[in-house]
Amino acid sequence: MEEPTGRLTPKKVAVVGGGLVGALNACYFAKRGFDVEVFETREDIRQAKVVKGRSINLALSHRGRQALKHVGMEDKIVSQGIPMHARMIHSPSGKQSPIPYGKKGQFILSVDRANLNKELLTEAETYPNMKMNFDHKLKDWSPETGLMTFTRLDGSHDQIQADLIVGCDGAFSTIRKQFLRRSRFNYSQTYIPHGYMELTMPPVNGEFAMKPDYLHIWPRNTFMMIALPNLDKTFTCTLFMPFDEFEKITTGDEVMEFFQEYFADTIPLIGVDALKRDYFRLPGLAMVSIKCSPYHIGDKCVLMGDAAHAVVPFYGQGMNAGFEDCIVFDEIMEQLNEDFSAVLPEYTRVRVPDDHAIADLAMYNYIEMRAHVNSKWFLFRKHLDNFLHFLLPNTIVPLYTMVTFTRTRYHKAVDRWQWQDKVINRGLLFGATGAVLGGSYLLIKNPPDINKLIIPTEKMWARLMSLWTN
Numbered sequence: 284m285e286e287p288t289g290r291l292t293p294k295k296v297a298v299v300g301g302g303l304v305g306a307l308n309a310c311y312f313a314k315r316g317f318d319v320e321v322f323e324t325r326e327d328i329r330q331a332k333v334v335k336g337r338s339i340n341l342a343l344s345h346r347g348r349q350a351l352k353h354v355g356m357e358d359k360i361v362s363q364g365i366p367m368h369a370r371m372i373h374s375p376s377g378k379q380s381p382i383p384y385g386k387k388g389q390f391i392l393s394v395d396r397a398n399l400n401k402e403l404l405t406e407a408e409t410y411p412n413m414k415m416n417f418d419h420k421l422k423d424w425s426p427e428t429g430l431m432t433f434t435r436l437d438g439s440h441d442q443i444q445a446d447l448i449v450g451c452d453g454a455f456s457t458i459r460k461q462f463l464r465r466s467r468f469n470y471s472q473t474y475i476p477h478g479y480m481e482l483t484m485p486p487v488n489g490e491f492a493m494k495p496d497y498l499h500i501w502p503r504n505t506f507m508m509i510a511l512p513n514l515d516k517t518f519t520c521t522l523f524m525p526f527d528e529f530e531k532i533t534t535g536d537e538v539m540e541f542f543q544e545y546f547a548d549t550i551p552l553i554g555v556d557a558l559k560r561d562y563f564r565l566p567g568l569a570m571v572s573i574k575c576s577p578y579h580i581g582d583k584c585v586l587m588g589d590a591a592h593a594v595v596p597f598y599g600q601g602m603n604a605g606f607e608d609c610i611v612f613d614e615i616m617e618q619l620n621e622d623f624s625a626v627l628p629e630y631t632r633v634r635v636p637d638d639h640a641i642a643d644l645a646m647y648n649y650i651e652m653r654a655h656v657n658s659k660w661f662l663f664r665k666h667l668d669n670f671l672h673f674l675l676p677n678t679i680v681p682l683y684t685m686v687t688f689t690r691t692r693y694h695k696a697v698d699r700w701q702w703q704d705k706v707i708n709r710g711l712l713f714g715a716t717g718a719v720l721g722g723s724y725l726l727i728k729n730p731p732d733i734n735k736l737i738i739p740t741e742k743m744w745a746r747l748m749s750l751w752t753n
């Protein structure tokens with residue numbers, strides 16, 4: 284729009300949703316000089332005492348860090364996170380086995396969700412061209428006019444117009460509702476049968492109850508628990524379990540029986556009374572996987588973060604993917620000179636395949652872990668991944684490495700992983716065939732003296748099996 288002075292007034296961008304992705308996105312648009320207004324349902328969480336929400340802490344990895352770096356926030360957030368250099372696998376017998384994420388410098392970070400959100404909101408407010416509107420719940424908006432209607436707690440309404448609407452209002456997005464009414468909008472959502480519950484593991488004598496620089500995992504096929512460290516020396520333990528299993532446990536004693544059977548080593552660390560009390564504090568919470576396309580309407584509206592792609596957390600990538608959405612959109616803005624009519628369709632074209640790929644990967648990993656991942660299998664697979672990567676560093680790159688420690692496009696990481704799987708399976712097949720042929724040849728050439736063969740005694744088998752099962 285041209286002012287009388289001939290100076291172009293900056294376009295107005297409305298970011299709906301002041302969660303993790305909305306707050307970061309606001310920084311991106313403000314950095315570009317747009318007039319940015321953020322509209323957030325909740326009160327300012329920086330004034331709230333307790334922030335109700337989903338996971339208390341999250342794993343921040345490379346993609347998310349790169350997005351934070353672009354707006355100068357990486358060092359601050361990293362300094363408030365706890366590095367996790369390896370996974371610590373807890374077996375049913377309580378044995379702990381570390382598996383490094385990679386080389387020395389390769390670690391992921393446990394970050395506090397509420398603190399991250401507060402830091403991003405505060406950073407966004409440092410831009411003079413930024414306006415924060417808390418207690419503003421979007422009720423409806425028009426793709427034709429870009430007019431949005433917000434309701435306030437006092438029952439009043441605000442009507443706001445913007446040149447661009449950025450929907451960052453999460454998995455149950457109101458912005459996306461208008462997309463659903465339009466022809467050729469593809470949408471799918473899947474609730475998985477598992478729920479999750481968070482339990483707190485307090486410090487012991489002022490120190491972490493377990494080693495802090497690890498992502499602790501108790502893989503138990505149908506059940507799984509993971510624990511991430513917090514700056515206050517607690518761990519947030521997230522228990523994943525089918526809802527019908529949650530519902531079977533109705534008394535404190537049944538909680539104890541369950542934990543005794545599957546997570547016995549955590550009982551003294553979480554505490555019997557805390558387990559019996561906190562298990563019933565909240566019900567198991569649902570996890571949903573949402574995919575949709577296109578992400579835009581004309582040159583008027585674009586979806587990012589969970590509003591565009593909610594993923595199950597079994598790759599620790601939801602927030603990282605949403606943060607990466609911000610970088611990708613900004614790169615396209617740079618390429619296409621901020622021309623929304625070109626930027627929005629290009630963003631859909633580029634980003635949909637990648638966000639769908641990570642949604643599929645996370646669901647695949649959930650199914651894989653539920654089906655046959657116990658501590659032995661998890662250890663075997665991760666050690667195999669790391670061994671093959673050590674042998675052929677430029678040919679075999681573990682999928683989790685591409686996902687977690689690079690900005691390899693998610694869909695290209697999946698393509699590469701499928702190619703590698705073929706190479707490994709063929710290699711194993713040729714290797715096995717070669718071993719059988721070679722062994723047979725040697726046996727025929729030099730038949731063994733049957734009297735000298737070592738037949739494992741009963742005692743030897745028992746010893747071997749005890750090694751394997753512990």
Ligand SMILES: Cc1cc2nc3c(=O)[nH]c(=O)nc-3n(C[C@H](O)[C@H](O)[C@H](O)COP(=O)(O)OP(=O)(O)OC[C@H]3O[C@@H](n4cnc5c(N)ncnc54)[C@H](O)[C@@H]3O)c2cc1C
Nearest residue numbers: 300302303304324342421452453588589599600601602603
């Ligand atoms: C158990 C669990 C563990 C997870 N672990 C990880 C992890 O380790 N690493 C990782 O990267 N990701 C993880 N995630 C995913 C991560 O939490 C999400 O991907 C991330 O929070 C998405 O951010 P967002 O800003 O898009 O949405 P949200 O965080 O949901 O924010 C949406 C915001 O919009 C606001 N809003 C909603 N509706 C309206 C409306 N009508 N008007 C105005 N405002 C509105 C909400 O109040 C909220 O503030 C996990 C998720 C779960 C459930």
Ligand SMILES: COc1ccc2c(c1)CN(c1nc(C(=O)N(C)c3cc(Cl)c(F)cc3C(=O)O)c(Cl)s1)C2
Nearest residue numbers: 338340341342370500509521596597598599683687
């Ligand atoms: C706060 O709630 C949550 C909930 C789930 C997660 C996180 C935080 C963080 N998560 C990460 N997952 C990976 C990963 O790539 N894979 C394949 C794994 C997947 C699972 Cl399910 C797992 F238990 C370990 C690994 C592992 O490899 O360590 C990372 Cl790397 S971080 C999962």
